[in-house]
Amino acid sequence: MDFQLSDDQRALRTGTRQLLAALFPRERLRAMVDAGGPPGPAGPGSPGSPGGATGDGASVRELWRELGDAGFFSLRLPEERGGTGLGLPEAVLVFEEAGRVLLPGPLVATHLAAGLVEGAAEGRVLVTALDRPGPVEHLASADAVLLLDRATVRILRAGAGAGAGAGAGAGTGTETEAGTATGPRMLGARPVQTVDPTTPLHLVSQLPDGAGAIPADPPDAARLRREAALLTAALQLGSALRTVEMTVAHVKARSQFGRPIGTFQAVQHLCAQMFVRAEIARCSVYAASLTVTFGDISRAKLLADAAAVRNARDCLQLHGGFGFTWDADVHPHLKRAWVRAAQWQSAAEAEEALAEELLTEFPAGLSTGQGEAAANVEISSE
Amino acid sequence: MDLTFTKEEEEFRRRLRTWLRETLPKLPAKPPPAHWPARRAYDCAWQRALYDAGYAGLHWPTDAGGQGATPTQHLIFLEETELAGAPYVGANFVGLLHAGPTIAVEGTDEQRARWLPPILRGEEVWCQGFSEPDAGSDLASLRTRAVRDGDAYIVTGSKIWTSHAEVADWCELLVRTDASAPRHRGISWLAMPMDAPGVTVRPLRTLAGSTEFAELFLDDVRIPLSYRVGAENDGWRVTMVTLSYERGTAFVGEVVACRRTLARLARAAKENGRWDDVVLRRRLGRLNAEFGALWRLTQWNVSAAERAAPGGGSAVPGVGGSVFKLRYSEARQELYDAAAEVIGPEALDAGHPWTADRLSALSYTIAAGTSQIQQNIIAERILGLPRGR
Incomplete structure (x- = not known):
């Protein structure tokens, strides 16, 4: 047993952090946050525009090509298919870094679609996902929808209609009218003035019946759901770790009563709790990336969601009045954490699944996570 | 990152399991909780059995009479003995986890020869x-x-x-x-x-x-x-060696035990109908996540210790122990509060084992460094915040 990062994994993390610092610096996040803002002096977005983000399509599409060039989506494709051939633990480290900088867009869906939807691996097409009635992100900009309908995986091409084969002329880089309208219309989706200014959402009330194409070599829907929940948890972990850093830096710099507020135990103890939450989530997410059992992934998603949301809240609290302003970088973390917490597996679903696990042979296979009974149960989309 | 075990580690686990299976049925009955001399005799007999089988002072360095086991082997030992229902370290806690390791590191040859063997043989408490x-x-x-x-x-x-x-x-x-x-x-x-x-x-x-x-x-x-x-006048430094041992390994077996208790809670709730309460059910689900995460954190800390002291021996656990202790002590209290929900009015019966555990859990956020002190340690030594007031 060696449950610590290997040298290669450390290097991957450092490299990813440097790459994302150059590719998606704070200014770029701020530009997207401000463009996607609600009506009013702070944000030019217009009410009723799909997802509240008028400029979303072009900016995300540009980002997608850059991420594609960097190999973000093809990470786990074998080398002979143009990928890097890395495993799930490595993907988790990369997604953790993406979560730190609040990289926007349907990152998990496009990553999972690499190899299934032509152009996804290179970031030429934007693929979002739908696994249950509810919110779908970036639907208006998406070229394709990865549809997980119970045990079935289908690919829905925006603009080409249901049943169109893969490889239709998407990914030219221009947002066609069909692209913005057909996907939502086909799914009967209703745009939402989204609370997170960088994640436009549509609400879908029911999954389309029999729409889309079944891929030639269809992947296991349960496996995709597990991986999606895990990678989303990794995004949340990155955000939770980042808000700890932001908070620690702030309370060291901010002075009141003639000393840094970080000298006050009331402040210190909130910071300590934030750190503990993030570390608990880190161990859970990393372990789940190794065992890939449903139980471990449910633990990881539940704890990473809690860490991201709760840490963003404490970060806001410790930033005082500044934390409540649009210009502070705090609210994008909180709002994104809310969005991600609702994706793939909610807290209610994870808790119910983990309660159910207690009634099985638990805790057999305690050490390795192998053979945990919950591997038999899968995330279902009710 | 690797959660699998080496061939040597698996062999260690297999031999230990075999020994536990043969040895535990031969142990005398556990003495009543209030009878301290009997408890001492019982705990020391168990320590003697460990000594005879070559498991005494597993994590102590070999030149102190220990086995020089790796932190991972020590983890396997604590996990397997708990899973098998073996006796807890009990009266030998201070000797094996505080005083002994301190003497092993700081004592003279004469002091080590005088005090360490009787601790390992279960002769002196x-x-x-x-x-x-x-x-x-x-x-x-x-x-x-x-x-x-x-x-x-x-x-x-x-x-x-x-x-x-x-x-x-x-x-x-x-x-x-x-x-x-x-x-x-x-x-x-x-x-x-x-x-x-x-x-x-x-x-x-x-x-x-x-x-x-x-x-x-x-x-x-x-x-x-x-x-x-x-x-x-160097006793403060000498003592700090001891305290990090306490936070490092003292609770490993208990996390395993808590996970088992949680499973029993769920079965009890299923039997008495409380399972139909979605609030309680979700609470148990969340505790499952908490204790699962604490186990992973333990593995994380053990691997960190193993890297710090390759080849085994007495790796001193770092401040990671504070993260664990803070969360574990709170989770243990939440576990027995949930137990009280499951058993309802029976929770008011002081004779119910879960009620007794609920009461004893109250000491966990105080003993071995209060939760407030642990938070100070995390804030100052890990996060680098200026000294608090």
């Missing part, structure tokens, strides 16, 4: 005389005084929260040897024979009604200079 009525979280403010008189110290003062004091042979004692020095630099570490004239033990009753610990009154107790471990 140690207790801890650190805290005082006015020196709790602020341990360095301790006032029990030791004055030189020829070849001995004359010790006067009082100690509190001393577990197993009634049945202990030795006490690891912190005393002030220089009242004029800065407070961390005037402390020494002494081994005190519990039968020395002037030592009075007064048991303290816990809120659970048990006598888990005692107060010690020291009245001109004569302790030979040769019983001091480490240099005079």
Whole structure:
């Protein structure tokens, strides 16, 4: 047993952090946050525009090509298919870094679609996902929808209609009218003035019946759901770790009563709790990336969601009045954490699944996570 | 990152399982909780069995009589003994986890030869005389005084929260040897024979009604200079070695036990109908996540220790222990609060085992460094925040 990062994994993390610092610096996040803002002096977005983000399509599409060039989506494709051939633990480290900088867009869906939807691996097409009635992100900009309908995986091409084969002329880089309208219309989706200014959402009330194409070599829907929940948890972990850093830096710099507020135990103890939450989530997410059992992934998603949301809240609290302003970088973390917490597996679903696990042979296979009974149960989309 | 075990580790686990399966049925019945001499005899017999089988002082260095096992092997040992329902370390806690490792690292050859073998063989029991009525979280403010008189110290003062004091042979004692020095630099570490004239033990009753610990009154107790471990006035540093052991490994078996308890809670709820309460069910699900994560954090910390001390031996756990201790102590209390929800009115019966555990869990956020002290440690030593006030 060696449950610590290997040298290669450390290097991957450092490299990813440097790459994302150059590719998606704070200014770029701020530009997207401000463009996607609600009506009013702070944000030019217009009410009723799909997802509240008028400029979303072009900016995300540009980002997608850059991420594609960097190999973000093809990470786990074998080398002979143009990928890097890395495993799930490595993907988790990369997604953790993406979560730190609040990289926007349907990152998990496009990553999972690499190899299934032509152009996804290179970031030429934007693929979002739908696994249950509810919110779908970036639907208006998406070229394709990865549809997980119970045990079935289908690919829905925006603009080409249901049943169109893969490889239709998407990914030219221009947002066609069909692209913005057909996907939502086909799914009967209703745009939402989204609370997170960088994640436009549509609400879908029911999954389309029999729409889309079944891929030639269809992947296991349960496996995709597990991986999606895990990678989303990794995004949340990155955000939770980042808000700890932001908070620690702030309370060291901010002075009141003639000393840094970080000298006050009331402040210190909130910071300590934030750190503990993030570390608990880190161990859970990393372990789940190794065992890939449903139980471990449910633990990881539940704890990473809690860490991201709760840490963003404490970060806001410790930033005082500044934390409540649009210009502070705090609210994008909180709002994104809310969005991600609702994706793939909610807290209610994870808790119910983990309660159910207690009634099985638990805790057999305690050490390795192998053979945990919950591997038999899968995330279902009710 | 790798959660699988090497062939050697799997072999270690297999041999241990076989030994536990053969040995545990031959153990005498567990003595009643209030009968301390019987508990001592039981705990020491178990320690002797471990010694005879080559499992005593697993994580101690070999030159101190230990097995020099790797942190991972030690983890496997704690996991397997708990899963098999083996006895807990009990009365030998201080000897094996505090005093022994301190003597192993800081003691002279003569001191190691005198004190370590009886600990490993389960022949001598140690207790801890650190805290005082006015020196709790602020341990360095301790006032029990030791004055030189020829070849001995004359010790006067009082100690509190001393577990197993009634049945202990030795006490690891912190005393002030220089009242004029800065407070961390005037402390020494002494081994005190519990039968020395002037030592009075007064048991303290816990809120659970048990006598888990005692107060010690020291009245001109004569302790030979040769019983001091480490240099005079260097006792604070010597003690810190001990405290990190406590936080590092003391709770590993308990996390395993808590996960088993949680599964029992779920089955009990299923049987008595409380399972239909979605609030309670989700609470149990969340506790499942908490204790699962604490187990992973344990594995994470153990691997960190193993990397810090390749080849085994006495790796001193780092501040990661504070993260674990803070969360675990809270989770344990939440677990038994949930248990009370499951059993309903029975939770008011002090004789119910889960009620007894619920009461004893209340000490966890206080003992071995309060939650507030752990948060100070995390804030100052990990996050680098300026010293608090």
